[in-house]
Amino acid sequence: MGYSGTVLRRANARLAARRAERERAQSVLRAEIYKKLPRVAEIDRLLRQTIVHIIGASLREGSDPSTSIGSIRGKNLALQTERADLLTGNGYPADCLDDKPYCAKCGDTGWAGTHMCDCLKVLCAQEQIAELSKLLDLGEQTFERFDLSCYSDQVWPDYGRSPRENMQKVYKICRDYAQNFGRYYFNNLFLSGSTGLGKTFLSACIARTVSENGFSVVYDTAGNIFAQFETQKFSRNSEDSRQARDGTRRYLGCDLLIVDDLGSELATPFVQSALYQLVNIRLTADRRTVVSSNLTMEDVRRRYTPQIASRLEGEYRVLPFFGEDIRLQRNRQL
Ligand SMILES: [Zn+2]
Numbered sequence: 001m002g003y004s005g006t007v008l009r010r011a012n013a014r015l016a017a018r019r020a021e022r023e024r025a026q027s028v029l030r031a032e033i034y035k036k037l038p039r040v041a042e043i044d045r046l047l048r049q050t051i052v053h054i055i056g057a058s059l060r061e062g063s064d065p066s067t068s069i070g071s072i073r074g075k076n077l078a079l080q081t082e083r084a085d086l087l088t089g090n091g092y093p094a095d096c097l098d099d100k101p102y103c104a105k106c107g108d109t110g111w112a113g114t115h116m117c118d119c120l121k122v123l124c125a126q127e128q129i130a131e132l133s134k135l136l137d138l139g140e141q142t143f144e145r146f147d148l149s150c151y152s153d154q155v156w157p158d159y160g161r162s163p164r165e166n167m168q169k170v171y172k173i174c175r176d177y178a179q180n181f182g183r184y185y186f187n188n189l190f191l192s193g194s195t196g197l198g199k200t201f202l203s204a205c206i207a208r209t210v211s212e213n214g215f216s217v218v219y220d221t222a223g224n225i226f227a228q229f230e231t232q233k234f235s236r237n238s239e240d241s242r243q244a245r246d247g248t249r250r251y252l253g254c255d256l257l258i259v260d261d262l263g264s265e266l267a268t269p270f271v272q273s274a275l276y277q278l279v280n281i282r283l284t285a286d287r288r289t290v291v292s293s294n295l296t297m298e299d300v301r302r303r304y305t306p307q308i309a310s311r312l313e314g315e316y317r318v319l320p321f322f323g324e325d326i327r328l329q330r331n332r333q334l
Helices: 005-036 038-059 065-089 118-132 163-179 199-212 222-234 238-253 269-284 297-303 306-315 326-333
Strands: 188-193 217-221 256-262 288-293 316-321
Touching: 005 038, 005 118, 038 065, 118 199, 118 217, 163 188, 163 199, 163 316, 188 199, 199 217, 199 256, 199 288, 217 222, 217 238, 222 238, 222 256, 222 269, 238 269, 256 269, 269 288, 269 306, 297 306, 306 316
Parallel strands: 188 288, 188 316, 217 256, 256 288
Antiparallel strands: none
16 A cells, blocks of 8 residues: 555545535435434434433333333334334435445445455545556557557667567566566566657556556656755755655655656766665565666766666666667657
8 A cells, every 4th residue: 555645635525525515415304304204203212212211221220221222123014114104205215314324344434444445446536546546547548449550660789689579578468567566576677768759658557557556656856856855855945855854765665666867867976875775775664666867777877876787677667668769759740
């Protein structure tokens, strides 16, 4: 899980609104029925008194309470039958005034014991997609819409295969990774190649599919991520550093972190250490990460410390992106 505070707050607010709406509708219906059928109101009042009578009977000393409790139960049953007959006789379902939650599993609380109920998970997934959409265009970005025909089928000698053949493989790995998230052969992906080759598109597809399957996903650019680590460490403004602390916690704690554009930031010693911390903590906690970057693994080795390079090389599956910029090609075709 590990949903962000904002996502959880919004999902809980929607659950509360749903509960309030149900209670409101229920009280409107109750008022309508009580007005039309005053005897039903009377019966409800009598039934509520029953519990008081039963307690009274059990507390009365010196007599066996079972006889009086039995007679109260009998009266109760008669009242319930009369009430059901009145309701059905007037076109209402017999149980229309009973408290019926939308979700029987959790009674609309969102929790079944210590487990988050599926109904709240669905709301969290929806709120998370809304949150991700602020940074990623998730509207059109689905695996079904991915267009392989944008990639040339001419073999590139350096790679020994065509961009299209390569993308077929890359696409399949990204799709299988997202659809089988947490159970797939590769835990972490490194999408490597120049801009305009579909890295962000595929990252968005992964973010959407993994979100829809109920996992917490955070997407951000490397620049923003390191800026948050820096603010958390150095800011003197307590509000800024509190927000940055929440941000870094999300980067470290979410089920899937998507780091966009690694390598576009300044590789200061601070960034080196923050990147190592981020990669290492997530690996140790068995949390998945997808990195997209213009850098190749060789560039990574040159740019960052040997420890970072060795963690990335050892634990990430590199997916190379090559070909002509598909956006430029599209413009040319227009
Ligand atoms: Zn539920």
